[in-house]
Structures are given as structure tokens and as C-alpha cells.
Amino acid sequence: MIRYLYGDQLKTVPQLARTMFEDRADQFKTRLAWDVTVDASGQERDAYDDLNPLYVIWETATGMHGGSMRFLPTTGRTMVNEHFLDLTDGVTFQSPFIWECTRFCLSRNAEPGTAAALMLAGGEIMQGFGIRHFVGVFDARMVRIYNRIGAAPEVLGTQGEGRQAISVGLWEFSAAAQQRVSRAAGIPSQTSRGWFEASFGNMASQSDVSDA
Numbered sequence: 001m002i003r004y005l006y007g008d009q010l011k012t013v014p015q016l017a018r019t020m021f022e023d024r025a026d027q028f029k030t031r032l033a034w035d036v037t038v039d040a041s042g043q044e045r046d047a048y049d050d051l052n053p054l055y056v057i058w059e060t061a062t063g064m065h066g067g068s069m070r071f072l073p074t075t076g077r078t079m080v081n082e083h084f085l086d087l088t089d090g091v092t093f094q095s096p097f098i099w100e101c102t103r104f105c106l107s108r109n110a111e112p113g114t115a116a117a118l119m120l121a122g123g124e125i126m127q128g129f130g131i132r133h134f135v136g137v138f139d140a141r142m143v144r145i146y147n148r149i150g151a152a153p154e155v156l157g158t159q160g161e162g163r164q165a166i167s168v169g170l171w172e173f174s175a176a177a178q179q180r181v182s183r184a185a186g187i188p189s190q191t192s193r194g195w196f197e198a199s200f201g202n203m204a205s206q207s208d209v210s211d212a
Contacts, residue, residue, distance in 0.1 A: 002121045002192070003059050004199040007052040019065035020057060021045055023107045032139070048072060048079060048102065056121045058114050067106040067114040071125065074098045074135065080168060084137050087157035087168040093135050099125070101136040101171075116149040116185035117192075123181065124196040126173040134171040140164070150180030 003016065010017035021043035028034040028044055038044050051072060058066040072078055074093040078100040081092045093100070101122065106114055125131060136153070138146075140163050146152045153169030160166055182189050 001059055002117060002195040003055075003057045004121070004125075004196065005055050005057060007049060007055070010055070013063075015063050016057060016059055016065055018043065019107075020055070020068050020105070023065050023068075024103060024105050026108060027105050028103075048077070051077060054125075056118055056125070058110075058117055060111070065107055066110050067118050068103070069101050069105070069118055069122070070103045071099050071101055071134075074100055078135075080135055080137055084166075084168055087137070087159055087166070089157065097130070097132040099129075099131050099134055101134045104136075104138065104142065113185045113187070115145050116151075116181050117187055119146075119149055119151040120178070120181045120185050120187060120192050121196070122151075122171070123173055123178040124192055128196055128200055132172060135168065136171070137166060137168050139166055143167075149184040150177060 003013070005013065025036075025038045025042055025044035028036045029038050036044050037046065048070070054071040055068055056071070057068040060066045073096065074081070075096055078093065079102050080088070080100055081094070085092065104115075104118070122134060126134070134153075135156075138153075140160075143152075151171065153171045156168045156170055158165055158167040178189070182192065185192075
């Protein structure tokens with residue numbers, strides 16, 4: 001199932017949080033060899049985890065992390081504005097209607113459909129919070145994943161070639177795309193909406209989002 005948790009709520013789900021940060025270390029440091037910091041307990045965190053972001057997490061039947069991504073409003077600090085302006089020709093993103101999505105992570109043992117389930121949850125956030133676009137940086141391996149699940153972004157800029165390419169993309173919501181992702185995930189739209197409402201109720205307001 002999908003869980004929506006702000007950073008200050010992770011302490012209520014210690015096993016889920018621990019395995020998320022461990023899987024991030026495994027994916028970004030071990031498998032992708034990114035220049036990220038892994039602490040003594042084997043967990044990957046960065047400065048943006050200190051800003052009380054909203055995490056979307058696929059929780060397995062055993063309560064472990066299966067996949068996740070992290071959201072911050074662009075009205076505050078974001079990775080794309082602070083580290084990747086070379087990919088956007090210096091253009092910054094600052095709008096209450098644009099959120100940044102980062103740290104898209106899949107466990108080594110992720111179940112089929114996990115990536116699609118996360119993207120489906122992204123659509124719920126867009127609808128629930130009135131968000132028009134997500135912006136995010138992604139590597140070349142994600143292109144195949146996005147295309148497969150029917151959630152490819154508009155590419156705004158790319159640096160590097162082949163497997164080393166890094167891009168900035170912009171996603172927008174459409175009902176047709178949400179249905180494609182729902183089918184790819186094998187999750188009915190009513191179920192997806194139910195998980196969102198379990199966290200935020202029938203209506204979500206942008207005032208619920210930290211502007212840290």
C-alpha cells in the first residue's frame with residue numbers, strides 16, 4: 001500500500017523509515033555510484049530530508065520499504081534550483097503550483113508495479129493539492145521506466161550521454177495518463193484515492209504543505 005508521510009511523521013514508522021533510507025543508500029551509492037552521503041548506520045540522507053518533505057512510500061506486506069519518492073514545494077529550497085540550474089539555462093522554479101520530486105527509489109526486492117504505484121500516488125497529490133506540475137532531475141535509466149508506465153515527463157534539459165545522462169523533467173496531470181498508470185500499477189483508481197484520503201481526508205489544502 002501507499003503511505004503519505006511528512007518527515008516529522010517518520011518516527012511513527014521506524015521500520016519503514018529505516019528501510020527507506022537503507023534502500024536509498026543501496027540504490028544511489030552502491031548501485032549507481034552517486035556522490036551521496038551514507039551514515040554509519042548505512043542510511044542515505046541529505047539536507048533536503050531536514051526540510052520536512054512529503055514522502056510517498058510503497059509499504060510492503062511486511063511493513064518494509066518497497067519504493068519511495070520525496071516532494072518539496074518550489075516556494076522553498078529545492079535541489080533543482082540549488083544544484084541543477086545548468087540543466088535549465090539558469091531558469092528557477094518557484095511557484096505554489098509546482099513541486100519538486102526527488103529521490104525516486106526502488107528496493108532491490110521491489111514488487112512488479114511499484115514504480116507505477118508511486119507515479120499513481122503522484123497524480124493523487126496533484127489532484128488533491130491543486131498542483132499543476134512536478135519538476136525533477138532523473139538519470140537515464142528512469143526514461144525506460146517512465147515510458148513503460150505511461151508517465152514520461154517533458155524533458156527541459158539534459159547533460160551527458162547514454163547511461164550517464166542526467167535530465168530535468170516536468171510532469172503534468174491528465175486523467176488519461178492517470179488511467180494508464182493505474183493499469184500499469186494494477187491498482188484501481190478507487191484504491192489509490194482511498195490511500196490518499198486515509199492520510200489527508202476528502203480535501204487537501206496547500207496550507208498543509210511545509211514551505212520550509
